[in-house]
């Protein structure tokens with residue numbers, strides 16, 4: 001921890017999220033689903049936690065790793081790309097890791113990719129020797145180039161990276177890609193993936209030794225609960241005993257079937273938590289295999 005005036009012990013947790021941008025809304029939605037609520041402050045940079053002693057700091061995503069490293073915030077929701085880049089910069093400067101990705105959060109997916117002008121014939125990393133690559137991710141790119149044994153120039157740009165080849169400031173780029181539309185609009189094509197990224201919950205490398213410890217483990221448990229339920233549905237149906245094996249086979253993405261009490265002589269009443277999509281086709285297939293009275297229910301909360 002840096003020698004700034006950050007109290008060593010605290011009894012409230014502080015989470016940094018993006019103020020505005022791609023990760024802002026999904027991060028708030030995740031934390032709200034974990035039961036957190038806040039009193040918005042007028043400047044909207046600090047939101048006081050009302051339901052729990054967990055406050056929010058609304059910042060630029062670039063600032064989140066540093067806020068955790070300095071102990072100003074305890075957790076942050078940030079892209080793995082940003083976290084890895086700043087961890088790479090710290091490592092290159094000889095500094096110890098000061099934060100870690102604790103949970104992948106399933107949103108903000110993108111890839112950090114090399115992209116070359118459309119007309120190039122891509123023959124692999126060896127082709128990059130002596131070329132100039134524009135990027136906002138110099139540490140990740142430099143580490144990758146080193147692993148490939150290639151010496152290329154890294155041109156650091158803070159934005160509008162995709163325009164660099166047309167301006168003649170670089171030969172190719174290394175940038176985040178999601179739909180690929182930006183590359184296409186700039187006559188570039190993606191050729192290599194350096195990093196698969198998504199939003200992560202980041203936290204410190206050291207355990208808390210004050211009141212925050214209990215809050216932190218509760219938060220992580222709730223995050224796990226929310227993530228687990230994200231695509232899960234409770235499936236309920238009745239079925240004769242001799243069809244149960246086949247029905248289980250049709251539900252490879254579900255927990256083992258649970259028999260509900262009171263089934264008596266007739267068909268069994270069964271339920272399971274299914275973690276994959278339950279389409280109409282799947283329901284019809286289950287019905288043909290003997291499931292009756294099929295019901296798909298949304299699950300709001302679980303501590304299982």
Ligand code: PRT
Pocket residue numbers: 018019020021022023059060061062078079080081082108109110175176177178179180181182183197198199
């Ligand atoms: O103001 P602040 O600094 O907080 O925001 P920012 O502008 O730096 O970040 P923002 O909101 O653009 O992105 C936040 C995070 O979202 C990133 O760090 C990534 O983890 C994630 N993310 C997911 C993306 C994209 N997808 C993405 N497509 N971040 C940026 N892009 C950009 C990319 O740089 C390129 O310019 O979108 C363009 C490409 O998109 P496609 O769809 O055309 O391929």
Ligand code: ZN
Pocket residue numbers: 060061062
């Ligand atoms: Zn940013």
